[in-house]
Amino acid sequence: MNVLQALFFPPEQPGGVSSMIPFMKERFVRNSWGMELFYLPRRLRGKGNEPVEFATFDWKAYRGHPVVDKYIQTYKDYVWWTMLRIRQRYDLIHAHHPIAALAMRQLFPETPVLLTIHSSYERELVLNGHIEADGPEHRFLTSLYHELEVKLEQILTVSESFKSYLSHYVQEPDKIRVVPNGFDERRFRPMPHENEVPQLITVCRLVPAKGLDILLAACSELKKRGHSFVLHIIGDGPYRPELERMAVDLDVYEETIFYGYMLHPEQFMPFFDIFVLPSRAEAFGSVFAEAALCRLALVGTNVGGIAEQIEHGRNGFLVPPEDAEALAEALAKLMEEPDLRSRMAGLAEKKAKSNYSLQRVIRQLAKVYEEYRRPEARG
Template sequence: MRILHILNHTQRQNGHVHAAVDLACAQAALGHDVCIASGGGDFDALLHSKGVGTVRVDHKRSIPSLAKAALCLHGHVREFRAEVVHAHMMTSAVLAFPICKIARIPLVTTVHNEFEKSATLMGLGTRVIAVSDAVGASMQQRGISASKLHVVLNGTIGSSRLEARVEEPAALKSPSILFVGGLHPRKGLPDLFHAFDIVHESFPAAHLYVVGDGPFRGSYEQMVSSLACARAVTFLGSVSDPYPHMLAADIFVLPSHADPAPLVLSEAREAACAVIGTEVDGIPQLLEYGKAGILVPPRDPSSLANAICDLLRTPEQIAAWRTKSQLRIENLTIERVARETMQVYLAAVAPRRVKTQAL
């Protein structure tokens, strides 16, 4: 099948980019002709090495830029002879919708950031992929028909993007608690800082490592500096590969307030971390509803602190949850994601093929 993916860019800092790049490479490995239309970025070299073509489409949100982008995209769709177009963000979906209508090509959209109001526009797709059951339910509540919705749970294990990663654990002080993600309010970091301040009273040797960057890093560092645990918190900033830190961590914590289906949990579970996550969006599904990781209420530092303390108090429990993290780990592979996505494509293409045969 000839598949054209559309996304804003291919820079490293966005989870939806990681998901799209992983999928495109997996589809190319299965023998499909795959191309990505975007503003370009860090992953272009990897895509080329895996047989995925790239073309430039500027997604800047201005009327002149978007008009030019629509013309470019129309040309790329026609030149590539796409059988299906797959849009990964709102701007991409809006650009692709009229082009696909005119060309009578199915448009598949994936809802990566369901927490954004604009996510409703992803309903423009012939078929709409939700990255978790929770996202699927939310999109139905927004009026998107269940008949066009398909849930394909995120997973990244085995992806081309992770082939060159380092398998040697980083040097972390133990007992260590690790967070990996963007430093912005949606990730709930203030809850983790206040929880760790409680933990530090009983376990002064414990250390919290924060991997990631973002617009709130300065305010978060200032917040931590006022806490008693300040010297036991290290901000490591953005790293090219957080996997060695996951291999070394005793406990991985994701305290999100909203998170449709975070890829970082696939990696944390692959690294056999003892995982604690909040009961929001796709996190429970990615943790097998509490069987592969501990679930706590969001926005509740006391509950989070209790969960961390329970593990630190009984090291055998950390080992037990490391083992539990491997429950149905095969369900988080990119191979499974690619296979299920192809079924969505076939469902989208089938009506068109039937009409063509009838003619």
């Protein structure tokens, strides 16, 4: 069976998709599947001019809004690039972004197209202050979910929580399947170590949706209480200058290291003690599974897929979003009790290996793919 994995971002981009799909492809190919990756180059913009029509709503009613216009042009660019580059036929196309899915459906109407929705673009835009909730851009983006439902053979997503979110925008939510992300265990090598001063680490894009303002406020509270620590922030984004100013204002700049973007943070993570990320929303939160596989204690917010990975009080702590005081309490407990920290880290690693192994996701996806194998290919 010959499968095309249609990404949006190039595979070297940070995030759950890029950290999983290339390794997944390698395993599938080793198991005698045909599989290729396809994506839109980052610098390719403004090339496409094919008309865009949707079956379930008139997108032109939203034309003139920047997010909508950019989305439609990117869709046109994806169609243009696909027409230019793809010449062969595939038995199945598995897309990992709505634009990729709709473009592939338009160009290959006879080929089954599946889509995994990894995150909510509109929710992140709202949280980051770029669009208004229930404004025209928000309505355009959420309207796409029903369009995808009508046009594709199958929609998958990465957590039960995000399936519940999608259920508000589709007509048959029960048909959505959940396949959590999977991770190649060979990438993660926990290292025995002893840090005299607790080392906190977070890995994310530096945008308001990730809640790092709450993390810095919690760290300020920890310092006021007399706790020693170092906070390592791996990632970059438009919010970084404001976060750096905030660290100064909260008197935690000396305790905080901003590294910028790092391609393979999992090589760095095993030397730290606690992974913390107080996201305001998260469809899955791949970085929590990655941190768990590095045997770190976990602290996250009780939102989305994070709450499906962390069992509060057992393999980590969950705190309410926007609550710096509760976050400081959870971090303080782990910093003060190294035995508890070690026990929770071990249980987090055990759960991640059991639930989020790459082999598990490959088995689940292979079963889905086989459902769409052409009769003549079953032999």
